[in-house]
Amino acid sequence: MVLSEEAEAFLRLLRGERFYKPPFWEPWFAMPEFFRRRYGDPDRVENKIRMAYDLGMAAINLGSIDINAHFRRDQVARNGQSRYAGGSLAGFHQLESLELPDWREIINKWKEDQKRIEAAGLLSWITLPWCFHTIATAMGHKNFFIKLYREPGFIEAAFDWVEERSRRAIDTVVREVKPSFVLLDGDCAYKGGLMIDPKVFRRLVYRRTEETVSRLRRLGIPYVFHTDGKLDDAIPILIELGFSAVHGCERTPMI
Template identity: 25%
Template sequence: MSAKRPNFEVLRTTLYGGKGPYVPFFELGVDASVKAAFLGRPLEKPEDEIAFARAAGYDYVKIAPPLDLSPEVLQSYGGSHIKDKADGSGARIWAEEGKGVVHTVEDVESFPWPEPDDVDWWRAHAIESALPDDMKLIAQYGDIFTWTWRFLGFEQFSYALVENPALIEGLFERIGSLEMALFERMAASPKLGAIFYSDDIAFATGLMVSPRVLRQYLFPWIRRLAELAQSKGVPFIYHSDGDLRAVLDELLDLGVNALHPIEPQAMDIAELKRKYGSRLCLCGNVDVDLLARGKPEEIRENVKWLIENVGVHGGYCLGSGNSVPEYVPVENYRAMIEAGLEFGNLE
């Protein structure tokens, strides 16, 4: 008989690279429509997130501030930055490559930035109040790097790295300071189980910018977030798509305990497990394209392979190779979950 889920201590042990009685599940996000189809009813209130998580076998519920830092949103609404639904979902956003919305240090200083006090934490508080003792909250937010380049557009961002580093530094400082304040508020919860920072820095073929740029501007913030997690005695999880091998050792040195989502087109998860062993928990790797267009039996076999080749000795959390979007059929998502339950017993 497999161990009882949920049990956050199993996830905690795994995120630190250890082996628990089962392979836990972990996701950046599951679209609200998939959650509703899986649960058999709409998620109409925050407490429904707990019901979904328990039904699907997750040991946690994720919370995040309902604050959209998209430059077009901040610019358009001029101080009305809050967006939220009961299910916590939002619109899909596409990258801006050309012209941005700020161009000078003065633009950054005069921009209508939100303040931490603008955030209404009603949803997080409702989940916190209703959360059972066998589950914990995972505090998630991110995109200090991503919002910085999106405020400029990637082309202008690339030029400014050389021609106007003060502009780059000003944006990183403004966005990073805001995000640190938000993470500190989430980390104050007595039900905190982990801190989860997400920020894409790589393509499938390699990094978006040189390691030097990341070291100068982004990595100090990742270190501060890792130190916050350490001060609270919880694991620190980092999400980035793409091939991170050029900076993976540095991420470990910064304090990253677990890496998500190990995009299968970018990195060989079995190779990473052989190299890093229990030093780094690996999360995800079930191809989103397979989830979207594959057959349930193909998904079942993929999950079986992952557990046998990556998860058998611990330090692996099952999940998608990014997130579970609305175009994934619920029967395929269910196939991943059921296969994890079938093959994930490690006792």
């Protein structure tokens, strides 16, 4: 497999090497109507490859792993865009009754897509749910903060529930598909800093995340992280956990 210049740069950076310029990689390409007009069906990998060539992108998203945690609510704003509007998770009994999805169909599809991406000289990634973001959005942030103060045991049990499912996903989907890297979707910060006290944050996520990413290390698959907001308190933890890169969305995320 001969990688494109951008893909080669990205892969070397993920491995801790230096390269002459940062590669172009956009995890959240949120313009589906533009994509349809110019390239066609966004679910077809050949169309994703065409866009990657046009824009000089280094990597293509195979998709996000579904762990059956569908509690968040979205509402359509006046401008027609969908916006996060809280969540309905209130008790652990809602999680206990949920079965894992059957991933066999998506594994087969992604394996075929992966072959085409590799043949095109590009990298691929899979998006994996992460405990903090999944549960905070499933509850609504205000309810999450109150529950963390009044009933921290529930939050810890819910975090365990997410990470156990993500580990199962690694052991089945990621192991079979073998993407170039994995992105943990982890919104956990505002523009002023982490959503909760840094010490509490570390206590809640460090051990759980370490156990999850250890599976990726054993597979030899690099892993990266996404969060909005100010990253100062998040980056030291991510470095300790062995993340290769972090994707932020603020104009001044580290000031």
